Amino acid sequence: MRGISHAQYGQPTSASTHVEPIEYLRGCTRGVLVQLAGFGDLILALPAIDNLRAFFPAIRWTVVTRFPNRAILRNRVEDVRTLPWPPDVFHFPTLVKEVLRLRRDRFDCALHLYNIPSFRGAIAMKTFFMSMRPGLSIGRVSPYRCSPFDISWDETQSVSPHEIDLNLGMLRSLGVRSLVNVPSVSPDGDLVMQMSLLLKKQFPSVTQVVAIFPGGTQAVNRWAVTNYGTLAMMLSQEGLGVCVLGGQAEEHAARKIVEMAGKNAVSLAGHLSLEEVMALLSVVSIYVGNSSGPTHLAAALGIPCIGLFRAGDVHRFRPRGPGLIRVLHSRVECTACKGINKGRHICLETLPIEVVFKALMDMRSASPRN
Numbered sequence: 001m002r003g004i005s006h007a008q009y010g011q012p013t014s015a016s017t018h019v020e021p022i023e024y025l026r027g028c029t030r031g032v033l034v035q036l037a038g039f040g041d042l043i044l045a046l047p048a049i050d051n052l053r054a055f056f057p058a059i060r061w062t063v064v065t066r067f068p069n070r071a072i073l074r075n076r077v078e079d080v081r082t083l084p085w086p087p088d089v090f091h092f093p094t095l096v097k098e099v100l101r102l103r104r105d106r107f108d109c110a111l112h113l114y115n116i117p118s119f120r121g122a123i124a125m126k127t128f129f130m131s132m133r134p135g136l137s138i139g140r141v142s143p144y145r146c147s148p149f150d151i152s153w154d155e156t157q158s159v160s161p162h163e164i165d166l167n168l169g170m171l172r173s174l175g176v177r178s179l180v181n182v183p184s185v186s187p188d189g190d191l192v193m194q195m196s197l198l199l200k201k202q203f204p205s206v207t208q209v210v211a212i213f214p215g216g217t218q219a220v221n222r223w224a225v226t227n228y229g230t231l232a233m234m235l236s237q238e239g240l241g242v243c244v245l246g247g248q249a250e251e252h253a254a255r256k257i258v259e260m261a262g263k264n265a266v267s268l269a270g271h272l273s274l275e276e277v278m279a280l281l282s283v284v285s286i287y288v289g290n291s292s293g294p295t296h297l298a299a300a301l302g303i304p305c306i307g308l309f310r311a312g313d314v315h316r317f318r319p320r321g322p323g324l325i326r327v328l329h330s331r332v333e334c335t336a337c338k339g340i341n342k343g344r345h346i347c348l349e350t351l352p353i354e355v356v357f358k359a360l361m362d363m364r365s366a367s368p369r370n
Helices: 021-026 039-055 067-073 089-104 119-132 163-173 189-202 225-237 248-261 274-281 293-300 311-317 353-366
Strands: 030-034 060-065 079-082 109-112 136-140 151-153 209-213 241-244 265-267 286-290 305-308 325-328
Touching: 021 136, 030 039, 039 060, 039 067, 039 163, 039 293, 060 067, 067 079, 067 274, 079 089, 089 119, 109 119, 136 163, 151 163, 189 241, 189 274, 209 225, 209 293, 225 241, 225 248, 225 353, 241 248, 248 265, 274 293, 286 293, 286 353, 293 305, 305 353, 325 353
Parallel strands: 030 060, 030 109, 060 079, 109 136, 136 151, 209 241, 209 286, 241 265, 286 305, 305 325
Antiparallel strands: none
16 A cells, blocks of 8 residues: 555546545555643543544554553553653654654654644754655644644634544544444553552551642643642541552642641652552542643543643643543633733632532542442
8 A cells, every 4th residue: 555656645547536535545555643742731632542442443553652551552652762852953863763663663653632723833843754754644733834744633623622622523524433422431440559559558547539630731721739638638527548659740739738637648759660650540539630641541430530721732631531520620700711900810819628528528529439
């Protein structure tokens, strides 16, 4: 199938035939899926990855992603490659080496599973795809004037602006049915046992533990640390354990929250790998956190999950999964977040602690883990 030229997707051949993308894809044996955003965005791409694997069983799929994201793809695809992304001058030798390796694999097809919102990003991705040279490239991109792909899908055709629906809409435009609509992940069984024992050691007299993640890539996505501290104190007074998660960047915030909680609280920020976080989340009772990868991870694990989001992010990045999920934000006049508040996002800043606490208590009552 690699002998079919890209021109056949836009123009009839001399025999007046036209090769549809779905026909080409059915004849492929090697495919690459590119998702170089954060691990929360990779989780939202899992339904698309699962549908492609089910619809094209003859294709051996490779996923190209960031190194920390490998844990999310455990036992999911045949091959995972990692790139230092976004690229910088220090990573250039590694990037060139990996791109040349991908080029030698001579992929029949390549699909990009994320929107490219900036002109600079489009140029970087165009360079990447031109260097990799797949037989056919497909993706979503804006601005459309600089598409790195042979086939660029118009996102306005989607039934909703959610990231999952955008990817599935692109696949449906190719003729790929949506057999999976929500992401799901499974932790390592041995690690689950280890994390369960860890929680029992940390909370010997507590039967239910709430996991909290106070971090987030952008400061505007973070509910105040003092709010989380007060929430942790209220949960502790209800007899619940509080486990604060995060990386090294969240260690100071986690210590502050534990101090404010008073008792029945512990910080594991900076002490767990992503695989261990995944296993630990699978054994807690409820999760609450900001718009972030751990929030999407908790939702995909089926854990009762409360996400604290800016109103402008909900429609595209609302967590989805097989369990109970609630998304909270204040309903204020500025929900469009169009810069009228000078960089502040009142919809998250003014979210009352009492509202989050009540949502947790309601979810505790409704949860099958109660």
